[in-house]
Amino acid sequence: MNNYYLKRTIRAVLTVWIVITVTFGMIRLLPGGPLEQLRGKLLRQGVSPSRVNAMIESYQNVRPNQSLPEQYYEYMTALLTGDMGQSFLQKEPVTAIIGDALPWTVFVMATSTLLIFLIAIVWGALMAYREGSTFDLASSSASILFAAMPFYVLGIVLIIVFGYQLELLPTSHRLSPDVEPGLSLLFVLDAIDHAILPIASMVLTGAGLQVLAMRGNAIQVLGSDFVRVARLRGLSDRRISVRYVARNAILPMYTGFLTLIGFNLGGSIILEQVFSYPGIGYYMFQALEARDYPLMMGIFLIITIALVLAVYIADLTYGLIDPRVKSGDSRETY
Amino acid sequence: MSISSDTLNESQVQDPIIRMNDVSVTYDNGTSYVLDDVSLAIERNEIIGIVGESGSGKSMLASSLLDAVPDPGQLSGSVEYRPDEEQTVEVLALEDSELRSLRWEEISMVFQGAMSSFNPTMRIKEHFIETLEAHDAVVETGLDRAHELLEDLYLEPSRILGSYPHQLSGGMQQRTLIALSLVLEPDVLVMDEPTAALDLLMQQSILLLLRELREKYDLTMVFITHDLPLVASLADRLAVMYAFELVELGPASEMIDAPAHPYTRALLNATPNLNAPLAEMRPVKGKSPAPINVPSGCSYHPRCPLDTEECRTNHPPMDSVASGHTAACFHWENARTEIPLNYAEEGANDGEWR
Amino acid sequence: MSTDPLLRLEDVAVHFENESGLLTDESEVVRAVDGVSLSIEENDVVSLVGESGCGKTTLGKTAIGLQRPTAGHVTYRGHDIWSIRDGKSDADLSWQEIRQSLQIIHQDPGSSLNPNRRILSILSEPLRQVNPELETSERRERIYSLLERVGMSPAQDFADRYPHQLSGGEQQRVVLSRALLMNPDVILADEAISALDVSLRVEMMDLMLELQAVFDTSYIFISHDLSNARYFTQHGDGKIGVMYLGELTEVGPAKQLIEDPQHPYTSVLRWATPDLAAVDTAPQELPMRKIDVPDPVNPPSGCRFHTRCPEAREHCRTTDPQPVPVEESSVRCFRARSTSPYWDSEPIEEDEDATD
Amino acid sequence: ANLVNNGDDENESPRHVSHVNQVPADIQWNSSNPANTPQITNRALFDPFVKYNFKTSEFIPYAISEWNFGGNTFELTVRDGLTWSNGDDVTASDIATQLRIGLYTGEPYADFTESIKTPDDSTVRLQFDSTVNEQIVTFQILADRFVHQKESEFGTYLETLKNDEQKGLKELGDFAYREPIASGPFEHDSVGQEQLRLTLRDDHPDADNINFDEYVFEYRESNQQAQQALQNGAIDSAFSLFVQTDILENFPKKVTQIQTPSNWGYGLYPNHSDPHLSDRAVRQAIQYVINRAQVRDNVSPDSKTAPEYPVGIASDNQQEWLGDAIDDFDTYGVDSTATEQATQVLEEAGYKKQNGTWVDSDGETVELPIMVPSDWSDWNTATDTVVDQLSQFGFQATKETRSYDAMLGNVFPNGDFVVAAAGWLYGSPQGSFPYFSLHHQLVKNNDAVTYNYPAADGSRGGNREDVTVPARSGSGTITVNPAERLSELAGSTDESTVNEITVEQAWVTNQDLPMLPVLEKVEQTFITGGEEWDIPKPDAEVAQVQWANTWLPRQGEMQYTGN
Amino acid sequence: MVSDGPDTDTFTFETSGSTVEVTWSDRLQDFYEEFIYKPGLVAWDDRRTRIGAAIMSIYVLMGILGAWFYPAPESNQVERGLGPFETLSAPLGSTGSGEDVLGMVIHATPEMLIMVMSGGIFATGVAVLIGTVAGYKGGTVDRALTSFSDVAMSIPGLPLVMVLAVVFRPRDPVLIGVLLTINYWAGLGRSIRSQVLTLREESYVEASRTMGVSTSRILFKDIIPNLMPFVLVNFANAARYVVFASVGLYYLGVLPSSVDNWGLQLENAYSQEGALVGGEALYQLIAPMIAIMGIALGLILLAQGLDRVFNPRVRTRLAGESEATAGNEDRETNTEVNM
Numbered sequence A: 001m002n003n004y005y006l007k008r009t010i011r012a013v014l015t016v017w018i019v020i021t022v023t024f025g026m027i028r029l030l031p032g033g034p035l036e037q038l039r040g041k042l043l044r045q046g047v048s049p050s051r052v053n054a055m056i057e058s059y060q061n062v063r064p065n066q067s068l069p070e071q072y073y074e075y076m077t078a079l080l081t082g083d084m085g086q087s088f089l090q091k092e093p094v095t096a097i098i099g100d101a102l103p104w105t106v107f108v109m110a111t112s113t114l115l116i117f118l119i120a121i122v123w124g125a126l127m128a129y130r131e132g133s134t135f136d137l138a139s140s141s142a143s144i145l146f147a148a149m150p151f152y153v154l155g156i157v158l159i160i161v162f163g164y165q166l167e168l169l170p171t172s173h174r175l176s177p178d179v180e181p182g183l184s185l186l187f188v189l190d191a192i193d194h195a196i197l198p199i200a201s202m203v204l205t206g207a208g209l210q211v212l213a214m215r216g217n218a219i220q221v222l223g224s225d226f227v228r229v230a231r232l233r234g235l236s237d238r239r240i241s242v243r244y245v246a247r248n249a250i251l252p253m254y255t256g257f258l259t260l261i262g263f264n265l266g267g268s269i270i271l272e273q274v275f276s277y278p279g280i281g282y283y284m285f286q287a288l289e290a291r292d293y294p295l296m297m298g299i300f301l302i303i304t305i306a307l308v309l310a311v312y313i314a315d316l317t318y319g320l321i322d323p324r325v326k327s328g329d330s331r332e333t334y
Numbered sequence B: 001m002s003i004s005s006d007t008l009n010e011s012q013v014q015d016p017i018i019r020m021n022d023v024s025v026t027y028d029n030g031t032s033y034v035l036d037d038v039s040l041a042i043e044r045n046e047i048i049g050i051v052g053e054s055g056s057g058k059s060m061l062a063s064s065l066l067d068a069v070p071d072p073g074q075l076s077g078s079v080e081y082r083p084d085e086e087q088t089v090e091v092l093a094l095e096d097s098e099l100r101s102l103r104w105e106e107i108s109m110v111f112q113g114a115m116s117s118f119n120p121t122m123r124i125k126e127h128f129i130e131t132l133e134a135h136d137a138v139v140e141t142g143l144d145r146a147h148e149l150l151e152d153l154y155l156e157p158s159r160i161l162g163s164y165p166h167q168l169s170g171g172m173q174q175r176t177l178i179a180l181s182l183v184l185e186p187d188v189l190v191m192d193e194p195t196a197a198l199d200l201l202m203q204q205s206i207l208l209l210l211r212e213l214r215e216k217y218d219l220t221m222v223f224i225t226h227d228l229p230l231v232a233s234l235a236d237r238l239a240v241m242y243a244f245e246l247v248e249l250g251p252a253s254e255m256i257d258a259p260a261h262p263y264t265r266a267l268l269n270a271t272p273n274l275n276a277p278l279a280e281m282r283p284v285k286g287k288s289p290a291p292i293n294v295p296s297g298c299s300y301h302p303r304c305p306l307d308t309e310e311c312r313t314n315h316p317p318m319d320s321v322a323s324g325h326t327a328a329c330f331h332w333e334n335a336r337t338e339i340p341l342n343y344a345e346e347g348a349n350d351g352e353w354r
Numbered sequence C: 001m002s003t004d005p006l007l008r009l010e011d012v013a014v015h016f017e018n019e020s021g022l023l024t025d026e027s028e029v030v031r032a033v034d035g036v037s038l039s040i041e042e043n044d045v046v047s048l049v050g051e052s053g054c055g056k057t058t059l060g061k062t063a064i065g066l067q068r069p070t071a072g073h074v075t076y077r078g079h080d081i082w083s084i085r086d087g088k089s090d091a092d093l094s095w096q097e098i099r100q101s102l103q104i105i106h107q108d109p110g111s112s113l114n115p116n117r118r119i120l121s122i123l124s125e126p127l128r129q130v131n132p133e134l135e136t137s138e139r140r141e142r143i144y145s146l147l148e149r150v151g152m153s154p155a156q157d158f159a160d161r162y163p164h165q166l167s168g169g170e171q172q173r174v175v176l177s178r179a180l181l182m183n184p185d186v187i188l189a190d191e192a193i194s195a196l197d198v199s200l201r202v203e204m205m206d207l208m209l210e211l212q213a214v215f216d217t218s219y220i221f222i223s224h225d226l227s228n229a230r231y232f233t234q235h236g237d238g239k240i241g242v243m244y245l246g247e248l249t250e251v252g253p254a255k256q257l258i259e260d261p262q263h264p265y266t267s268v269l270r271w272a273t274p275d276l277a278a279v280d281t282a283p284q285e286l287p288m289r290k291i292d293v294p295d296p297v298n299p300p301s302g303c304r305f306h307t308r309c310p311e312a313r314e315h316c317r318t319t320d321p322q323p324v325p326v327e328e329s330s331v332r333c334f335r336a337r338s339t340s341p342y343w344d345s346e347p348i349e350e351d352e353d354a355t356d
Numbered sequence D: 001a002n003l004v005n006n007g008d009d010e011n012e013s014p015r016h017v018s019h020v021n022q023v024p025a026d027i028q029w030n031s032s033n034p035a036n037t038p039q040i041t042n043r044a045l046f047d048p049f050v051k052y053n054f055k056t057s058e059f060i061p062y063a064i065s066e067w068n069f070g071g072n073t074f075e076l077t078v079r080d081g082l083t084w085s086n087g088d089d090v091t092a093s094d095i096a097t098q099l100r101i102g103l104y105t106g107e108p109y110a111d112f113t114e115s116i117k118t119p120d121d122s123t124v125r126l127q128f129d130s131t132v133n134e135q136i137v138t139f140q141i142l143a144d145r146f147v148h149q150k151e152s153e154f155g156t157y158l159e160t161l162k163n164d165e166q167k168g169l170k171e172l173g174d175f176a177y178r179e180p181i182a183s184g185p186f187e188h189d190s191v192g193q194e195q196l197r198l199t200l201r202d203d204h205p206d207a208d209n210i211n212f213d214e215y216v217f218e219y220r221e222s223n224q225q226a227q228q229a230l231q232n233g234a235i236d237s238a239f240s241l242f243v244q245t246d247i248l249e250n251f252p253k254k255v256t257q258i259q260t261p262s263n264w265g266y267g268l269y270p271n272h273s274d275p276h277l278s279d280r281a282v283r284q285a286i287q288y289v290i291n292r293a294q295v296r297d298n299v300s301p302d303s304k305t306a307p308e309y310p311v312g313i314a315s316d317n318q319q320e321w322l323g324d325a326i327d328d329f330d331t332y333g334v335d336s337t338a339t340e341q342a343t344q345v346l347e348e349a350g351y352k353k354q355n356g357t358w359v360d361s362d363g364e365t366v367e368l369p370i371m372v373p374s375d376w377s378d379w380n381t382a383t384d385t386v387v388d389q390l391s392q393f394g395f396q397a398t399k400e401t402r403s404y405d406a407m408l409g410n411v412f413p414n415g416d417f418v419v420a421a422a423g424w425l426y427g428s429p430q431g432s433f434p435y436f437s438l439h440h441q442l443v444k445n446n447d448a449v450t451y452n453y454p455a456a457d458g459s460r461g462g463n464r465e466d467v468t469v470p471a472r473s474g475s476g477t478i479t480v481n482p483a484e485r486l487s488e489l490a491g492s493t494d495e496s497t498v499n500e501i502t503v504e505q506a507w508v509t510n511q512d513l514p515m516l517p518v519l520e521k522v523e524q525t526f527i528t529g530g531e532e533w534d535i536p537k538p539d540a541e542v543a544q545v546q547w548a549n550t551w552l553p554r555q556g557e558m559q560y561t562g563n
Numbered sequence E: 001m002v003s004d005g006p007d008t009d010t011f012t013f014e015t016s017g018s019t020v021e022v023t024w025s026d027r028l029q030d031f032y033e034e035f036i037y038k039p040g041l042v043a044w045d046d047r048r049t050r051i052g053a054a055i056m057s058i059y060v061l062m063g064i065l066g067a068w069f070y071p072a073p074e075s076n077q078v079e080r081g082l083g084p085f086e087t088l089s090a091p092l093g094s095t096g097s098g099e100d101v102l103g104m105v106i107h108a109t110p111e112m113l114i115m116v117m118s119g120g121i122f123a124t125g126v127a128v129l130i131g132t133v134a135g136y137k138g139g140t141v142d143r144a145l146t147s148f149s150d151v152a153m154s155i156p157g158l159p160l161v162m163v164l165a166v167v168f169r170p171r172d173p174v175l176i177g178v179l180l181t182i183n184y185w186a187g188l189g190r191s192i193r194s195q196v197l198t199l200r201e202e203s204y205v206e207a208s209r210t211m212g213v214s215t216s217r218i219l220f221k222d223i224i225p226n227l228m229p230f231v232l233v234n235f236a237n238a239a240r241y242v243v244f245a246s247v248g249l250y251y252l253g254v255l256p257s258s259v260d261n262w263g264l265q266l267e268n269a270y271s272q273e274g275a276l277v278g279g280e281a282l283y284q285l286i287a288p289m290i291a292i293m294g295i296a297l298g299l300i301l302l303a304q305g306l307d308r309v310f311n312p313r314v315r316t317r318l319a320g321e322s323e324a325t326a327g328n329e330d331r332e333t334n335t336e337v338n339m
Ligand SMILES: Nc1ncnc2c1ncn2[C@@H]1O[C@H](COP(=O)(O)OP(=O)(O)OP(=O)(O)O)[C@@H](O)[C@H]1O
Pocket: B027, B028, B034, B052, B053, B054, B055, B056, B057, B058, B059, B060, B061, B070, B071, B072, B112, B226, B290, B291, E326
């Protein structure tokens, strides 16, 4: 029993470690890796070599003259103490930038994903109940249409309509200029106000296929023997729809839900760019553009960890949700 | 044909608890009959076995009893519950809520495939509780009864109730399902191939337990199977279905010893048997018809060795063979001589093994 | 080669270990087959009967080399097939030859035919294996002729269909044909008729037996139904093996086994087999103390049947009976020998042997 | 609607809202730290030494109230009554500290400055090691410089620099100045992700000219966002905003556009180490082929101009400095694709057209990938058009994009390009004085681009070599050394020498084309007037400065008049 | 019937019917039946596939014929800033630098189709390869391949792709397609593996194994054909992902703008033409948007309908062949897609 959890935990940690190592190697082995590029840049700006070295060291926790394994060791030990180095761009510790940006991204993405699944579950189940009706047909078509739209395209449309034409909603930033973060109603409302369009563009485009998936699941469950027996047993429609249909139809979507959160974090790069929403995706893009390797790697790592964690949680908890799975082994997310 | 069979049915059954009159089930807007004009009365407290090949309409018959034919099937005819009593219930005319309480409280049903009859995400106990609650029964006493039922079925009640369906073996699930179907003390238990997926030992064990349950709880049982020998020893009466119709009905012993319909006889001969001489087992030739093109006249005539012109054009009515024994065949008298049984006549007595 | 049986299983055991343990070693071992010895001669028929999960399939697959035994040996014409497989044998027999000689027919004919291939293509496969140099047209001819032989004519029409376009009986004939086209020595028929309608079973068994003569094969016939096993075995003049929880409890000629069961478990199976002639006799008591089979992960000590055996005594609880020959049979029960200490021990008291 | 009410309800103090294109919270005000230095906000926080007026071409005294050029000295007088926001006076030693730090951080005046002294509390004196041209000194010391490094804050760095230059540079470069002590009329109040709030300082000498209490910079990341904010009145002014014609037409009437020369614009830097681009004929052909007027019209005819003569001098100043000689210069066709001339120069140089594509004498195709900053949309449009023009002519031209940061960081310093888009002029206000832009083109460009021009400085991939071009008048050729000639100019106080060298070097650029000028930009500054703000006409003299929205308040020319 | 069969002693391989001969034209005919006619019939039977196929054909036509015949976009080919439907020479209007908007849409199609194909083939190809080998071989091979895809899957796709795009600046559409799906295959490979794990236990696979059929033959004959519906559906999904991701990356300027792309068109309309603020240039935004949504719609519809093409049940029924066994379940594949 516990054995599985332990093994799964070790595997998750191992995966993160491998990803760190791979990215570390990848960035370093790229033609003219970060240090080379940075060195070249600083040297040409007329900065003296010793200063260049000092700067690189502070940027990356890595001494440029060290051998690769030594650099790796130092990088890893620094990481373990929560030190991801300094951003070239912001001259701030990477952890500080991530600490500031991450909650916003998580807020937008977790809300979006949650909404996607809520809508998918309710709507998909309704469609399944009325399979073949006009409602079903119209909803199916709408789902497919929305799914055919990339979220950033819808984002642009929403910006034009609600931001520029109707001027109903802000098109950028996390907050209005005057609002200070804090536990005030104003702050909360303003934060929501700014997140509406990004969330809407994620939800509307993301829900389509999930709705169809839920519909399929629900139809399958509706046709199953145990629902028929439950009807014969005289259970109320309410109970059947909640405990029987919904519960069993949602099960296959559960892991998808958690992994989608992780996946969407990656999508935040485009979303936050479109909405100028300074979350981790926004900074990731900036870092990418400016070759700000410490920041890039830091955010990359965070997203990876989020993804691994999502899958990890999905695997560990699936057993709790679906009693048929003993301790997860037989049914894993992937 | 229906008038005579009705009267016949009535004459055989003294105290009917359910009576089906000319029940038909059609699909595809009436173009395909999957149950064709079946009339049958079920005696209170009897075990009636309904036997037929796969696809012959047995499940449809069972579902009709509870007005639970799978969509989009059309059910016609009438099903009366307690037909000769004052509060006769016309099942097919019931309101939703009335139907809801009739089912499981009066007539309950065990499906083929117990595995898929339980909600995989709920413990067994919850199935019992929700059933009790749905029928406004007192949960405590209901659970006590469940305990008792499970014990009667050779199960450990506390362990079973605390398990999820997948944690039980097939035989356990089947017995649990039977307990669940009896928890509201129904009078009639309809079982559609309750043991088809189990091995013989488990089947026989369950049959034995059913017999005990019938005694203990005064049950009427409708037992549906494609395995004639299996029910033969359990049932009081046997009904044989062929191509969506009843072709023969009679007391179990007579149905085995002296079946009248050629199909019944062929079926019995095709059944591997511990005692019959090996050389005399014969398969039933040909295929049973699909619902869309049932042969005219006697639907069995293409496979029947005795078929005549009459069989091809006329539909044989249910003819009384003996008291309480009817068969739908023009030549049932010939059948007894033309189609000898491979076990009863001579091979029967070397089967004594105990 | 002369004295060696076609196939011999010596003290074969198959244990399935459920994956586990980097750090703990609480792995579950399912003892699917334990200490089974059995031999199959040329043109033989051996039936295996027993409850669900008792290890019939596992034993059968071990016999035809689809499952590697955890312990014991499986020899084919005197050669250990797994050492040939591993290249450790110097016998002039290749794994490929063994593989071709031992074939299987599954329970569900539907699922043992690839739904995406037409019958012709499915049946070409064995010929391709056995006779790679055969011309396409000749291959076709052979297939057509065999199809007609198993009663599927016009063959050309059937050969052109997909499996789902055949009825269950026809599918099973195709499966049988496929096995036969390999020209095998042994065919494992794992519940090969259970999925068929009652009325088709005899026909199928007849066909199998009839083709046995033509193709010169032996059968290992698995069934949970004693009457089917009897029909098949008695026709084929072979033996029936009764399995319980991974062990062979009784092996013997069909007639003897059915008419004079030695092991209490065989009697139980006998009881469970419906008897048309005995319809009128009053229902008997359940001839067992429990209905459910114990968990094969923790099989009961001593005689594995003792938890359910109506005749069990204290001796059965502690000591594992060894097979003893009784006439042509071999029985794994103390009762088969009148000198056993069994007879002196106390009957088991009901209450205390609650498993789990 | 915004759920949030802008501004505090009870305190309805008038304020001016402008925009900033950096995240305000990230800005730090130490200009010696290269990260996140301010682009506009410093102009409200700190007073400029002086202000350059484009209409009069003169410096207006401000924080430096007087300056005196003495051949090899330069004296600055600090404005009387000027204070820091913490109450201290702005003293000569504050200014000296700032200028001295510049000696270490590589400010151009470091090349000729020997010492910086403070004879008294309000005077700073720079001593040069040789004679320097007055214009150059004035531009280099006064233009674009702000009173921003208070001695009490930056003095320690200067001390360290004196003792250990490396250490000092590192410390200074790492110092993030987040709560600046202001010298301007507004002081730092609060800052967040979205806005920077400055409040009026009553003790500033010009505080009386200002009748609003706050100067707020709101973060608008992109052009579009700033345009929208201006359109719907969310901001009152915007500096240096690129606005296309049709959008301009949509702006409310009250929004005034002030156009000033930027002395800067889109041009192409050939990499002179490229086998083809090292060939003058190819550069000239390209210049002939590019139809600058068409490029201008495609990008935005209102805010771009097509320079008449491809020389290293801004359009506005060409006539003034080149005088009659201008007629000798080649225009390379402003509003046409001069196919004939281009073909002619190429063929003379041994190139030929093969299957519609130009190849050199070895049969190698002339490939012209043009690298352009991806984030600058107008430059992308310009490049698209240029690419089309070049392709039609038969060059194999393509567009490549990199972020501007990447160009600055990699492409430019490493010379990692064939043709790069970059500014071909020096920029305001120095760009008004030809020395700077000629020096920029010929010797040491401002963008630190390694363009490998042989005559250029070593830091730009050159060797300070001589250049031979056809003589401007008559036949024959002249050979000059641009680096030497321009430093001669820098050291000269003689007007005719200055003129002569200017014309000569302009001629060299015109013939040799070290860079290929395409467009010049008009700086667009927007201020909302109407009912709310009282502002001058866009072409009023006082408004003709760089980014008037921070200058007009000091002059009392941007008054709040009501809601 | 067999039980009544006359001779049970001898059995010879003889055909009772006409002689069987297979000619090449027969084979061609067979091939046409199996791979073109019947799939086509099935596809055509389903409304979704029909629409999807129609949409995709439009794009293919646009990519081949359109790009061939329609003039390539070029600045100043027409008047600047034309609105849509004003002139025939630029039916959808022109940009501020006088490029024909329709031309831009059309000429972005060929590269997009190449990207989509290469990305789809790469993603599904690698997934099938890794999934089937891992699933069928089991043991160490399985563990190694599974760990490999685990790690590949744990690297966030879009960020990874962006980093690689920035570094390698791929221009070749084939390469871009591959790059975009650089770890898309991983999740797919895992689900293929688990399907193979089930398929491997199927009786018919065991039968093939028992006959001694080689592993590769089993994979190609028994396993992969059964995965085809799944693979096809996911091919379409991967293709859609490639469309979305490539347009997004072109829009952000992460991919080098060496070819025409709808993303570049969007970005130009957005940031250069002021489509947001002014509203006049909105049509320049709408044209590429419709192009993007159209192709995505086509791919989704195809994916939804495609899995039926490989379902022999549906196929034979539609081809009018007899069907002996009852039960004609039409499978609906639940498409679960990310992005
Ligand atoms: N939903 C349906 N639509 C159309 N025909 C149906 C439907 N359900 C069942 N049938 C047909 O009705 C006929 C009778 O079915 P039924 O399930 O009663 O057979 P059965 O005797 O119970 O067979 P089995 O032994 O296989 O359970 C069959 O031919 C079947 O194909």
